[in-house]
Amino acid sequence: MRFYDELTSLKEQIGFDERFVPLRKYDNIVLSGMGGSAIAGMLFSDLFSSVPVTVVNGYDVPDFINENSLFIAISHSGNTEETLSALENATSRGAQIFIITTGGKMASMQGEKIIVPKGLQPRSSIGYLLMPLLRTFGLVDEDIQANTVEAIDRVLGMTDEIRPLAESIVENEKIPVVYGIPPSQTVAYRWKTQFNENSKIMAHSSTLPEMNHNEIAALPYSFLKDRFEFLVAGIPVGKYLSRVRISEKIAGVKFHLMPEISGEPVPSMFASIMYGDMLSYFVAEARKVDPREVSAIESLKAELAKTD
Amino acid sequence: MRFYDELTSLKEQIGFDERFVPLRKYDNIVLSGMGGSAIAGMLFSDLFSSVPVTVVNGYDVPDFINENSLFIAISHSGNTEETLSALENATSRGAQIFIITTGGKMASMQGEKIIVPKGLQPRSSIGYLLMPLLRTFGLVDEDIQANTVEAIDRVLGMTDEIRPLAESIVENEKIPVVYGIPPSQTVAYRWKTQFNENSKIMAHSSTLPEMNHNEIAALPYSFLKDRFEFLVAGIPVGKYLSRVRISEKIAGVKFHLMPEISGEPVPSMFASIMYGDMLSYFVAEARKVDPREVSAIESLKAELAKTD
Numbered sequence: 001m002r003f004y005d006e007l008t009s010l011k012e013q014i015g016f017d018e019r020f021v022p023l024r025k026y027d028n029i030v031l032s033g034m035g036g037s038a039i040a041g042m043l044f045s046d047l048f049s050s051v052p053v054t055v056v057n058g059y060d061v062p063d064f065i066n067e068n069s070l071f072i073a074i075s076h077s078g079n080t081e082e083t084l085s086a087l088e089n090a091t092s093r094g095a096q097i098f099i100i101t102t103g104g105k106m107a108s109m110q111g112e113k114i115i116v117p118k119g120l121q122p123r124s125s126i127g128y129l130l131m132p133l134l135r136t137f138g139l140v141d142e143d144i145q146a147n148t149v150e151a152i153d154r155v156l157g158m159t160d161e162i163r164p165l166a167e168s169i170v171e172n173e174k175i176p177v178v179y180g181i182p183p184s185q186t187v188a189y190r191w192k193t194q195f196n197e198n199s200k201i202m203a204h205s206s207t208l209p210e211m212n213h214n215e216i217a218a219l220p221y222s223f224l225k226d227r228f229e230f231l232v233a234g235i236p237v238g239k240y241l242s243r244v245r246i247s248e249k250i251a252g253v254k255f256h257l258m259p260e261i262s263g264e265p266v267p268s269m270f271a272s273i274m275y276g277d278m279l280s281y282f283v284a285e286a287r288k289v290d291p292r293e294v295s296a297i298e299s300l301k302a303e304l305a306k307t308d
Numbered sequence: 309m310r311f312y313d314e315l316t317s318l319k320e321q322i323g324f325d326e327r328f329v330p331l332r333k334y335d336n337i338v339l340s341g342m343g344g345s346a347i348a349g350m351l352f353s354d355l356f357s358s359v360p361v362t363v364v365n366g367y368d369v370p371d372f373i374n375e376n377s378l379f380i381a382i383s384h385s386g387n388t389e390e391t392l393s394a395l396e397n398a399t400s401r402g403a404q405i406f407i408i409t410t411g412g413k414m415a416s417m418q419g420e421k422i423i424v425p426k427g428l429q430p431r432s433s434i435g436y437l438l439m440p441l442l443r444t445f446g447l448v449d450e451d452i453q454a455n456t457v458e459a460i461d462r463v464l465g466m467t468d469e470i471r472p473l474a475e476s477i478v479e480n481e482k483i484p485v486v487y488g489i490p491p492s493q494t495v496a497y498r499w500k501t502q503f504n505e506n507s508k509i510m511a512h513s514s515t516l517p518e519m520n521h522n523e524i525a526a527l528p529y530s531f532l533k534d535r536f537e538f539l540v541a542g543i544p545v546g547k548y549l550s551r552v553r554i555s556e557k558i559a560g561v562k563f564h565l566m567p568e569i570s571g572e573p574v575p576s577m578f579a580s581i582m583y584g585d586m587l588s589y590f591v592a593e594a595r596k597v598d599p600r601e602v603s604a605i606e607s608l609k610a611e612l613a614k615t616d
Binding site for chain 2: 027028034035036038049050051052053054057058059060062063064082173174175177182192193195196197199200201202203204207209210212213214215216217218219220221222223224225227228239242243246247249250251289294296297299300303304307
């Protein structure tokens with residue numbers, strides 16, 4: 001499969017209809033994952049807060065985890081070193097265990113499992129990793145699913161807008177700076193990591209209104225000011241749109257805004273993910289680098305294995 | 309007071325001995341703040357997880373907040389728009405309310421209060437904002453306090469190391485990229501915001517091991533690769549030191565490491581904060597910009613007030 005087709009398969013992934021059935025009451029949810037799997041947990045936590053949701057991306061788990069916790073390990077490969085360590089810790093504390101994976105070691109570990117389709121890069125499987133969370137906790141119904149597919153379709157039709165932006169980033173060798181907007185601030189971080197992995201360029205993300213309390217002080221005066229491309233991931237409305245406009249004025253730079261695609265949180269979130277995925281892909285294409293290849297991450301894992 | 313003296317007053321702030329007395333049991337803690345106040349909450353959440361701790365930096369509060377929640381609003385001025393909104397929401401949900409502030413509107417709002425000394429910039433008051441949290445939840449005793457003061461003293465004696473690093477950043481017009489190390493990943497974000505506000509330069513932060521899953525893929529190939537200064541905030545040991553060394557090798561860049569100052573979490577955290585504060589100050593000095601002045605943030609607040 002072409003890597004572009006992997007990314008745009010997001011639209012089909014919205015139909016992935018698997019969910020967990022919690023066996024007993026829980027007081028809190030802990031999601032553990034690294035990289036793209038961590039992002040699935042973070043995106044979920046942007047939208048759900050009926051109980052405290054903690055996302056951990058490392059070896060350790062919070063002290064509070066016990067039999068009243070719902071622990072969800074997310075690992076595309078099922079072999080992520082840090083997540084395996086966190087999963088073992090959570091199991092020993094008696095937490096209710098859920099696992100989202102394609103297989104690997106996790107497929108044979110204790111806990112209820114959702115097995116997601118293999119064959120895509122972990123970062124291309126964001127829909128498969130995220131939809132079980134949205135379905136389990138009631139954040140998607142048939143209408144929202146239909147609107148999400150429609151929103152993604154609209155973005156897929158925007159190559160004439162997205163490709164020139166990508167080409168301009170490459171031509172001017174710019175570093176993307178991406179700002180996230182409530183309720184889905186995490187999408188900005190997703191764009192950043194897609195620039196890293198697909199385009200092989202550094203990128204930075206922050207959120208609004210938080211950047212108004214620190215980063216804005218640097219924008220008018222920074223080194224390399226004209227080498228950053230300022231992007232807003234998500235669709236700002238109301239007071240957030242005012243903040244975007246005022247921030248641009250104070251900083252003396254223009255932010256690139258997406259067109260208004262949907263006012264609903266879930267469709268808007270997935271549309272923004274798709275937009276960033278396409279942008280990072282077209283940057284790779286314009287740079288003539290292979291968007292699929294992430295040999296640096298693979299070399300690092302091999303080197304780490306030697307130190308174990 | 310010179311701004312440098314403001315920053316180095318961190319050492320004296322460790323002696324700030326105020327704490328809350330929770331009135332009843334609680335199931336979770338929510339900390340609300342923006343900018344430097346949010347960082348105090350994030351630093352605390354790196355060290356404490358006996359119950360779920362959620363840090364929010366925006367207008368809204370999580371759905372789960374109720375009478376079993378302990379809500380701590382942190383605002384240096386006591387007038388932060390977003391935090392006031394979150395505080396009102398939490399109060400209406402019946403949460404137990406604690407407030408850390410110098411005064412402003414929050415001084416007359418419902419809830420138990422810790423009033424911190426006025427006169428410093430919010431970001432120079434990080435010790436005043438953080439120590440009440442560490443004391444209330446039992447993370448500091450007399451020994452740890454003494455070791456923290458000693459660790460800060462050691463960093464204060466390192467100007468001959470820190471100043472040349474700052475001068476080299478300015479001479480080569482570099483953008484700092486700061487990596488945080490468990491257990492205090494947030495210190496990297498503190499360094500980033502201090503570069504923004506004190507030095508008026510863009511900066512980026514991430515954490516280990518998370519950056520090994522995305523950013524590492526960009527480092528060998530990125531635009532402007534030689535215009536980033538890679539810094540590690542905190543003192544990596546064991547498997548984290550291995551990750552630092554392997555990351556450097558894969559990326560083909562050198563990371564600047566701090567000398568080993570303390571193996572204890574709290575002294576190490578404050579020593580790392582002091583190191584970053586000094587570095588950002590010396591960058592400002594070498595650039596001949598006023599480290600205290602943050603007129604962009606003030607202009608933005610004035611513009612926002614007009615839209616209310």
